[in-house]
Structure formats: C-alpha cells, structure tokens
Amino acid sequence: MPIYNPPLRDMQFVMHELFNVTEDLKAMPQHADIDADTVNAVLEEAGKFATQVIFPLNISGDAEGCTLDIKTHEVTTPKGFKEAYKTYVEGGWAALSCDPAFGGQGLPLVVNQCVYEMMNSANQAWTMYPGLTHGAYASLHSHGTDEQKATYLAKMTSGEWTGTMCLTEPHCGTDLGLMRTKAEPQPDGTYKITGNKIFISAGEHDMAENIVHLVLARLPDAPAGIKGVSLFVVPKYLVNKDGSLGERNSIHCGGLEHKMGIKANATAQIVIDGAIGTMVGKPNKGMQGMFVMMNAARLGVGNQSLGLTEVAYQNALAYAKDRIQMRSLSGVKAKDKAADPIIVHPDVRKMLLTAKAYAEGGRALAIYSSVLLEKVHNHPDEKVRKDSDEMLSLLTPIVKAFLTDNGYQATTMCQQVFGGHGYIKEWGMEQHVRDARINMIYEGTNTIQSLDLLGRKVLGDNGAALKKFGKLVGALVMEEGVNEKMAEFINPIAVLGEQITKFTMEIGFKGLQNPDEVGAAAVDYLRVAGHLVFGYFWARMAQVALREIAAGNTDPFYVAKLQTARFYFAKLFPETATLMRTARAGSAVLMDTDAALA
Incomplete structure (x- = not known):
C-alpha cells in the first residue's frame, strides 16, 4: 500500500534555518x-489531517470518480470526500490564513502553503475543492464591494461555502479575449449572465451548501478582446439579505469531463442561463480581479506538483530499499538475500535523487514565494511591498512551470523505479x-x-x-566565493548568473527583429531561469x-542535504548549457517548416 509521511523536518529547515521566516513576520504587526x-x-x-483523513481516500477516489445526475445537475463526490471536508471545516483549516475580520485565523500565508503541500501529497483531487476557494476568496477580498464581502x-x-473561477469556454482555451458569455444589466443593479464555461475545477459537488462562482462575461457594449471582459460573482444559490440561502440560481453543471487524472475532482462544464450575478470591480476591468485568482492559482498549481513529487519520491524510495533484483555491479551487497535491493543500482539512485532534489528545491522556492506574497499584502514599508511584488x-511563472515540469518528470521517474509494478x-x-500531467496545462500552459x-x-x-534576483546571487557569491568547501555550489551559479545576462540580451535583440525568436526561446529560457x-x-x-556540520551538529539531515545538493x-x-544552446538555435528551424508540417 502507498505511504506518505509529512516532510515536517525539511519544512522546518527551510522556514527556520534557511529563511528564518519568523524574523520577516515580526516586521508585520x-x-x-x-x-x-x-x-x-x-x-x-495538519500533517495528521493529511495522512489520516484524506490520504486513505486518494486511490479509492480516483477509482470511483464523481457522478453527475443529469436530471438534477447535482454531482456526488467519491465515498468519504464529503465527510473528510466536514472534518476539514470543523478543524478550522479553511480559515487558517484568512482575514480575522471575516472569521479567519490570520496565520501567515507560509503556514497555509505548507499545509496545502501536505494535502496535495495526500490527495490532490480532494485538495482542489477547498483550494479553489482560496483564489475566489482572495479576488473578492481585493476587489469585491463591501456588500459582496459581507x-x-x-x-x-x-x-x-466553496468558490470557483469560471474563465474559459469551448472555443477559447487561454485566449479569454474570445469569450462570448454575456452579462445583461438589470434595473436593480444585478446582471443576468448567459453562456457556457468548461474545465471548471470543483465546479459542482455535494461537499458544501453553496458554491460561489466567479464568472468572466461581456457587457452588451463591451470593447472587443480582453479589454472588454468583466468579472461577476454568481452563486449556485442566491443569498437572501439575512445571509440565508434563497432560490437556486440558473447556473448548473451540464457535464463532467472524462479525464486522464484528478478523476475525483469534478471538472465541470458549466451552463449559465440567465443566472443572477453582481459585478466585481469595474466594467471591462474583470481581468484585474481574475488575475488575483489566477496568480494565486499558479502558485497553488506549482504546490500541487511539489506535493506529488514528494509523495512519489517517498514511495519509490521505500520500494527501492525493499525490492530485490540482480546484484550490484560493484559486488554483492545483501549477502543474506538472493539478490540486492535495487537501490544499489546507480540509475535507480539517479531517479530517486532527481525527485528528492526537485522536491526540496521546489519547497524552498514555494516557501520563499509565500513569504514574498505575505510582504506584498501586509508589510508596513511601501518599498518592501513594491520590491516583493x-x-x-518574476518568480510566479517559474513556480508554476518549473515545478510542474519537474513534478511530471519526477513522478514518471518514481514510477519507473517500480518497474512493471x-x-x-x-x-x-x-x-x-x-494527476501530475494536468498541472503543466491549466492556469496557463507552461509555454x-x-x-x-x-x-x-x-x-x-x-x-x-x-x-x-541576480543581486541575491551576486551577494551569495561575494559572501562565499573564497570558501573552498562552497566552491562546488557557488561556481555554477556565479557562471550562470553572468551568462544569463548576455543570453537575455541576445534573445531580446533578436526578438526586436523577429518576435518569433522570443516564442522559440521562451520554454528553454524559463528552465534556465528555473535552474x-x-x-x-x-x-x-548547502x-x-x-x-551546522562545522559547528559539530551530527544530525544526518545535514549530510543528506549536502549530498543532495552535490547531486543537483x-x-x-548542467542542463542549462544545453538549454541555452537550443534557445540560441532560433526560430527558423521551427517556422521555416511548411513542407515538414504539410
């Protein structure tokens, strides 16, 4: 059976020893x-909740999936999901980092980040139900009216209540300027929304009594394209003035997508037929509010792949220590067994260490980003807020794309460790x-x-x-440049730090002459920046x-950290050298290919 142990020791290392986040937090009242x-x-x-409540539902939820009643348009989630969500709410986990003015606990976002990593490891499909709510909450908190907030x-x-983001439509993909959903103004200040949305994660379910949809739509006189998009809050059930639930709104699930992964999450086709909504923010400025959700979601998607990388690594490591097959090339290691554990083989170790390096590097980036986000919202110094923003x-697309690319690579390698099993x-x-495959696609593909x-x-x-960011690298190089024990870690980033400046200028100059040069280099460029x-x-x-080792600390954790750093x-x-070469190859080998792609 699969296992999962929350990586609390590494989380503590990153927060308290690497970044000393509590010192940053002290600057915020x-x-x-x-x-x-x-x-x-x-x-x-939180680790107990992840391991004891939702992890046991991961495989069964994937096998069962969600069920849509086509007559009532109601969706039933897999067995145990609703009860797990009740436990989640009763435990106060939903309110962890929310504003105390609305009943939240007001804990730092970095705590929420780590909680969600563990929940994503335990059960990504389940975690997406409350996860989408955080984005909708953030959008309303930033751009909603006082009445909407209340x-x-x-x-x-x-x-x-949970929340969703209803963005795309069957013909749109990420090009939201093509959307057709309409919003007709009503005399009472509300709007009637009509249209069809697809790929709406957690778009319909039985886990909460109401679902608050944030919907992009066009006003009758809206300009063409993305500049004519407005944002509306459209609840599943209308809300009476006393806060009680009123009539069922004309927004429902018309179908569930049949997917490769995250089968236990209801990815819904949403039909909106004259549903009542209210505008969030200003007319034709809907992307301002939606980007609050989308940026939060991009950080969250990176966190999903971080969680999957960690749980896949843990299971592959346990299997590699237990599974015996063949003998070590350098001689018998397990003399009392018919074969050696496969962890003795170099390539098995390479796959395991790749997943470990990407998990621990990703955790550092995710936690660092969550502290930046905290400073953006709450630091009293305007310059700190601006610099952090x-x-x-800069880091958000790297969190989303680099972590999810790495996550798919790592989970595939960990699957490979198991061989046929x-x-x-x-x-x-x-x-x-x-499950990891979708993370590279949604909230804006990695391209x-x-x-x-x-x-x-x-x-x-x-x-x-x-x-x-280069100044951060430069400061570390200056600090440790003469330390021989740090040379193997410092020299590579010092060299790349210098190379990336020239690399960027080359692409920029070529892009001024031909914009396709930027498109041809972009994916390789992001991986270089990610590294x-x-x-x-x-x-x-390192x-x-x-x-710590020099100070006499004998905790093997630090030796393991050094060994993983050396492997990384x-x-x-070194992948960066190949990436810069392929990026410099230019766009002609891609675009001058009409015969090849005829």
Whole structure:
C-alpha cells in the first residue's frame, strides 16, 4: 500500500534555518507574535489531517470518480470526500490564513502553503475543492464591494461555502479575449449572465451548501478582446439579505469531463442561463480581479506538483530499499538475500535523487514565494511591498512551470523505479503520473508561463526584476566565493548568473527583429531561469548544512542535504548549457517548416 509521511523536518529547515521566516513576520504587526513553535505545532496537526483523513481516500477516489445526475445537475463526490471536508471545516483549516475580520485565523500565508503541500501529497483531487476557494476568496477580498464581502467572505472563510473561477469556454482555451458569455444589466443593479464555461475545477459537488462562482462575461457594449471582459460573482444559490440561502440560481453543471487524472475532482462544464450575478470591480476591468485568482492559482498549481513529487519520491524510495533484483555491479551487497535491493543500482539512485532534489528545491522556492506574497499584502514599508511584488511577479511563472515540469518528470521517474509494478494501479504510482500531467496545462500552459516570464517579466521591464534576483546571487557569491568547501555550489551559479545576462540580451535583440525568436526561446529560457533560482536556493541550503556540520551538529539531515545538493549541481544543473544552446538555435528551424508540417 502507498505511504506518505509529512516532510515536517525539511519544512522546518527551510522556514527556520534557511529563511528564518519568523524574523520577516515580526516586521508585520499582525504576525509579530508568531514564533517557530506555533508554526511547527500547526503543521504537525495538519500533517495528521493529511495522512489520516484524506490520504486513505486518494486511490479509492480516483477509482470511483464523481457522478453527475443529469436530471438534477447535482454531482456526488467519491465515498468519504464529503465527510473528510466536514472534518476539514470543523478543524478550522479553511480559515487558517484568512482575514480575522471575516472569521479567519490570520496565520501567515507560509503556514497555509505548507499545509496545502501536505494535502496535495495526500490527495490532490480532494485538495482542489477547498483550494479553489482560496483564489475566489482572495479576488473578492481585493476587489469585491463591501456588500459582496459581507455576503460571501465569512462563509468562504469558514469553508461552509466553496468558490470557483469560471474563465474559459469551448472555443477559447487561454485566449479569454474570445469569450462570448454575456452579462445583461438589470434595473436593480444585478446582471443576468448567459453562456457556457468548461474545465471548471470543483465546479459542482455535494461537499458544501453553496458554491460561489466567479464568472468572466461581456457587457452588451463591451470593447472587443480582453479589454472588454468583466468579472461577476454568481452563486449556485442566491443569498437572501439575512445571509440565508434563497432560490437556486440558473447556473448548473451540464457535464463532467472524462479525464486522464484528478478523476475525483469534478471538472465541470458549466451552463449559465440567465443566472443572477453582481459585478466585481469595474466594467471591462474583470481581468484585474481574475488575475488575483489566477496568480494565486499558479502558485497553488506549482504546490500541487511539489506535493506529488514528494509523495512519489517517498514511495519509490521505500520500494527501492525493499525490492530485490540482480546484484550490484560493484559486488554483492545483501549477502543474506538472493539478490540486492535495487537501490544499489546507480540509475535507480539517479531517479530517486532527481525527485528528492526537485522536491526540496521546489519547497524552498514555494516557501520563499509565500513569504514574498505575505510582504506584498501586509508589510508596513511601501518599498518592501513594491520590491516583493516585483520579485514575486518574476518568480510566479517559474513556480508554476518549473515545478510542474519537474513534478511530471519526477513522478514518471518514481514510477519507473517500480518497474512493471509502477504501471499497476494498486501501487498508486501511475495515479501520481496521471494527476501530475494536468498541472503543466491549466492556469496557463507552461509555454504561456514561459512567454510571460521572458516577454513580460524580463524583456518587458528591461530585465529589472531579473537583475534584482541576480543581486541575491551576486551577494551569495561575494559572501562565499573564497570558501573552498562552497566552491562546488557557488561556481555554477556565479557562471550562470553572468551568462544569463548576455543570453537575455541576445534573445531580446533578436526578438526586436523577429518576435518569433522570443516564442522559440521562451520554454528553454524559463528552465534556465528555473535552474538559476533552484541553484541559488540549493547553494544556500548547502551553506547552512556546512555551517551546522562545522559547528559539530551530527544530525544526518545535514549530510543528506549536502549530498543532495552535490547531486543537483552535478547531474541536473548542467542542463542549462544545453538549454541555452537550443534557445540560441532560433526560430527558423521551427517556422521555416511548411513542407515538414504539410
């Protein structure tokens, strides 16, 4: 049977030893009293919820899936899901990092980040039901009217109601400027919304008494394209003035998608037929509110793949230690057995270490990003808020794309460790691969994230945000450049830090002459940037480990961290050389191919 043990020790290492997040939090009045013991205690309890309540439902939920009653348009989630959600709400987990003004506990976002990593490891499909609510909550909290906040946020904070984001339509994909859903103004200030939405995660279910849909639609006089999109809150059940539920709104599930993975999450086709909604934000400015959701979702999707990478690694490691097959090339290791455990074989170790390096590097990036997000919202210093926002803007497409690409690679490798058993359902590994695949696609495909990074976040501001990250790398290089024990970690990022400046300028210059050059280089560019970010964090993790060992700390955790860092820089980081070469190959070999693609 599959296993999962919350990686609490590594979370504590990243938060308290690598980043010392409680010091950052002390600068924010609402978090000044948060200490490491409080954070650790919350995460320990969250780990119990993940392992004891939702992890046992992962394989069964995948096998059962969701069921739609075509007459009532109601969706039944797999056995145990509704009860698990009740436990989640009663435990106060939904309110963890929400605003105390609406009943939230007001804990730092970094705590929520770690809780959701564990829940994603345990059961991604289940976790998406409350996960989507956080994005909808954030959008209403930022852009909703006082009346909308009073109507919805307390119930969404408690978890009594869930939320969705209804963006795309059958003909749109990510090009939301093509959407056709209409919003007709009504005399009472509401709107009647009509249209069809697809790929709506958690779009219909039986786990909460109301679902708060945030819907993109066009006003009758809206400009063409993305500049003519408005945002509306459209609840499943209308809400009376006293807060009680009223009539069923004209928004329902017309079908469920038959998917490769996350089968226990209701990915719904939503039919909207004159449903009553109210506008969020200003007319034709809907993307402002929706981007709050989308950016939160992009960080969340990266976290989903981080969770899957961790759980796949744990299971593959346990299997590799137990499974005996053939003998070690360097001589018998298990003399009392008919064969050696497969963990003695170099390539098995390479696959395991790849997953471990991507999980631990991804955890550092995810936690760092959540602290930046906290500063954006709550730091009293305007300059800190601005700097944090610029850095987070740069890192968001990397979190989404780099972590999900790595997650799919890692889960596939961990499946490979199992050999033929990895292809068999009851071991759970093939489900991790299937579940991980969607993370590279939704909330903007990874190619779109790459275009966003290179085109908007780097070239769009003449590399200003990238230079800010480069200064972090440069400071670490200056600090440790003469330390021989750090050379194997510092030299690679120092070299890449210099190379990426020239690399970026080359692509930018070519892009001015032919924009397809940016499109041809973008995916490779994002992976280069991702490795620069991971390399920086891995060098810092090695730095902490070396200091602890030098101080006499005999905890094997630090030796393991150093060994993983060495593996990352020796076997994974060098991918950057190939990526820069392929990016420089240009667009002609892609675009001058009409005969090949005829």
